[in-house]
Amino acid sequence: MRLEITGLNVRFGARSVVNVDHLGVDDAEIVGLAGESGSGKSMTTLAVLGLANTVGATVAGSIKLDGRELVGLPEKVLIGLRGSRIAAIFQSPSMAFNPVFRVGDVALRALRRHGLTGSEATGRVDQAMRGVLLSPDLLRRYPSQLSGGQLQRVAIALAVALRAEVLLADEPTSALDVTVQAEVLELLRELRSRDGMSVLFISHDLAVIAELCDRVAVMQAGSIVEQGPTDQIMSGPQHPYTADLLRSVPAIERRG
Amino acid sequence: MAALAALLEIAGLEVRFGPVRAVDGVSLDVAPGPFGLGLVGESGSGKSTIGRAVLRLVPAAAGQIRFDGADVAGLRGRELRDYRRAVQIVFQDPDNTLDPRMRVGPAIAEALAAHGIVPRREAGPRLRDLLEEVGLDPDFASRYPHQLSGGQRQRVAIARALSVQPRLLVLDEPTSALDVRAQARILELIGRLRGERSLAYLLITHNLAVVSELCEQIAVLYLGRVAESGPTAELLAAPAHPYTRALRSAVPEIAASARSTRIVLHGEPPDATNPPSGCVFHPRCPLAIERCVVESPSLRAIAPGRLVACHRAEEVLAGVALSGAEQSDTVQPGAPQPAPPPKG
Numbered sequence: 270m271r272l273e274i275t276g277l278n279v280r281f282g283a284r285s286v287v288n289v290d291h292l293g294v295d296d297a298e299i300v301g302l303a304g305e306s307g308s309g310k311s312m313t314t315l316a317v318l319g320l321a322n323t324v325g326a327t328v329a330g331s332i333k334l335d336g337r338e339l340v341g342l343p344e345k346v347l348i349g350l351r352g353s354r355i356a357a358i359f360q361s362p363s364m365a366f367n368p369v370f371r372v373g374d375v376a377l378r379a380l381r382r383h384g385l386t387g388s389e390a391t392g393r394v395d396q397a398m399r400g401v402l403l404s405p406d407l408l409r410r411y412p413s414q415l416s417g418g419q420l421q422r423v424a425i426a427l428a429v430a431l432r433a434e435v436l437l438a439d440e441p442t443s444a445l446d447v448t449v450q451a452e453v454l455e456l457l458r459e460l461r462s463r464d465g466m467s468v469l470f471i472s473h474d475l476a477v478i479a480e481l482c483d484r485v486a487v488m489q490a491g492s493i494v495e496q497g498p499t500d501q502i503m504s505g506p507q508h509p510y511t512a513d514l515l516r517s518v519p520a521i522e523r524r525g
Numbered sequence: 526m527a528a529l530a531a532l533l534e535i536a537g538l539e540v541r542f543g544p545v546r547a548v549d550g551v552s553l554d555v556a557p558g559p560f561g562l563g564l565v566g567e568s569g570s571g572k573s574t575i576g577r578a579v580l581r582l583v584p585a586a587a588g589q590i591r592f593d594g595a596d597v598a599g600l601r602g603r604e605l606r607d608y609r610r611a612v613q614i615v616f617q618d619p620d621n622t623l624d625p626r627m628r629v630g631p632a633i634a635e636a637l638a639a640h641g642i643v644p645r646r647e648a649g650p651r652l653r654d655l656l657e658e659v660g661l662d663p664d665f666a667s668r669y670p671h672q673l674s675g676g677q678r679q680r681v682a683i684a685r686a687l688s689v690q691p692r693l694l695v696l697d698e699p700t701s702a703l704d705v706r707a708q709a710r711i712l713e714l715i716g717r718l719r720g721e722r723s724l725a726y727l728l729i730t731h732n733l734a735v736v737s738e739l740c741e742q743i744a745v746l747y748l749g750r751v752a753e754s755g756p757t758a759e760l761l762a763a764p765a766h767p768y769t770r771a772l773r774s775a776v777p778e779i780a781a782s783a784r785s786t787r788i789v790l791h792g793e794p795p796d797a798t799n800p801p802s803g804c805v806f807h808p809r810c811p812l813a814i815e816r817c818v819v820e821s822p823s824l825r826a827i828a829p830g831r832l833v834a835c836h837r838a839e840e841v842l843a844g845v846a847l848s849g850a851e852q853s854d855t856v857q858p859g860a861p862q863p864a865p866p867p868k869g
Contacts, residue, residue: 402791451790503780518779521733521783
């Protein structure tokens with residue numbers, strides 16, 4: 270397992286918000302983490318990034334990246350891993366970019382922070398932009414001059430440029446139009462097959478998960494109530510909560 | 526269209542924000558209830574602006590909106606007041622609809638009192654009925670909005686809209702901010718109310734799956750214009766516009782068998798301040814030919830009750846392939862793209 274979460278507990282004081290017995294993402298695998306607001310899926314993301322403490326939560330248990338324990342690592346070490354080994358994209362890409370800097374400057378700064386020289390960084394970012402089907406010319410724009418879909422792809426390009434092995438995608442398409450969402454999903458699939466990237470895809474939308482993910486874990490009130498291969502869960506959910514979620518997804522045609 | 530006179534007729538509507546034509550010559554009819562017209566499109570398609578124009582929240586630069594045969598722009602005084610009662614809107618985000626300092630009961634009673642239906646003090650029994658009708662515990666009347674979930678708040682917004690017995694509802698993305706189970710229950714509620722109250726509504730959404738069960742007719746909008754319109758079942762089964770096909774194929778489906786071949790549109794929705802020449806969809810269209818670049822297609826009948834604005838609609842309707850290799854000679858993925866359209 271490239272990313273392996275075992276016995277993870279995240280709590281605010283006495284209140285436990287995440288209790289995950291086991292959740293793993295293999296090399297070149299896309300795993301969906303499904304759940305509604307408040308189910309703890311975003312707190313799980315923050316815990317993996319080592320950022321749960323920044324919102325006042327305490328983390329116990331084990332999160333391993335390629336066998337290396339992340340829980341308890343000093344902030345100095347985590348800073349080196351965050352971005353370069355584990356990258357994250359979020360629902361609102363405009364929040365991920367400082368509005369007063371050109372997106373290219375944000376990208377270059379991140380790469381240089383991780384030890385690349387100026388020209389290496391420029392080359393990698395340009396290449397990564399083409400890899401997400403964007404013209405490197407867009408790097409000269411400010412965040413407000415890009416659409417939501419373009420910005421989300423720049424955020425993904427940044428993860429690609431840093432050669433991140435694990436991508437945490439927290440509702441990355443929920444704010445996008447459906448045709449743009451289709452493009453971003455295709456891009457994630459390609460990153461998985463081309464670069465062998467592992468993706469933990471967090472979403473409330475089971476239909477998106479059904480199309481994208483190899484495996485899915487369904488989260489309710491901080492715990493995973495069911496997980497398994499996507500097709501199996503979608504066609505024969507064992508937990509009533511999963512079944513309820515599945516019934517709720519609007520479909521153009523209901524078949525069978 | 527329907528033999529009955531339309532309840533709402535929109536003819537040649539144009540709405541401009543400065544140089545931007547947010548709505549550019551849209552004509553639509555809504556039959557008397559129970560009837561649903563789905564306005565489907567992506568950000569910047571003008572769907573919400575049409576809804577706002579119907580409520581006179583934004584002025585029309587050209588065209589007409591007629592309700593019960595009367596020109597809405599000409600309504601004054603008593604007539605305008607009646608119109609504002611007859612047409613109600615439910616917004617996407619119930620948090621911004623309800624005053625956080627006002628309990629649910631008074632928030633609804635205010636609407637009743639404002640339209641002189643029931644004096645504020647005597648609104649109690651009516652409130653309880655309304656809350657029950659939208660599936661809420663009548664005791665919720667004493668709660669504040671923050672004590673309710675998103676779905677419950679949206680029910681309150683619907684109860685308040687219904688309280689004045691409207692004849693037409695504008696539902697602007699009523700479930701987009703909600704969790705999937707709450708969304709399903711709100712859609713169920715809309716389906717139930719349309720029958721019980723014989724409601725007519727404009728359902729504005731980006732999600733084709735949401736309209737498929739609740740609307741008799743669909744209009745697909747692109748950059749302020751109608752790309753295609755017609756009866757829901759026929760339009761979804763066999764789209765006549767390449768954009769509708771792409772939109773339809775982009776809707777994620779749980780069942781693998783329900784998924785159609787994904788048609789990925791490259792490039793962003795175009796810039797409304799500088800719309801493309803010819804057909805506004807041509808820069809993203811996998812079927813674009815020379816003619817599409819120079820000549821804007823007019824909205825024309827292609828089948829009974831169905832209108833489409835596409836030079837190649839016959840081929841699309843016949844099922845010509847839109848995906849795969851044939852795309853490569855007509856579009857350039859990754860080509861420099863125009864600036865994004867304004868939000869909203």
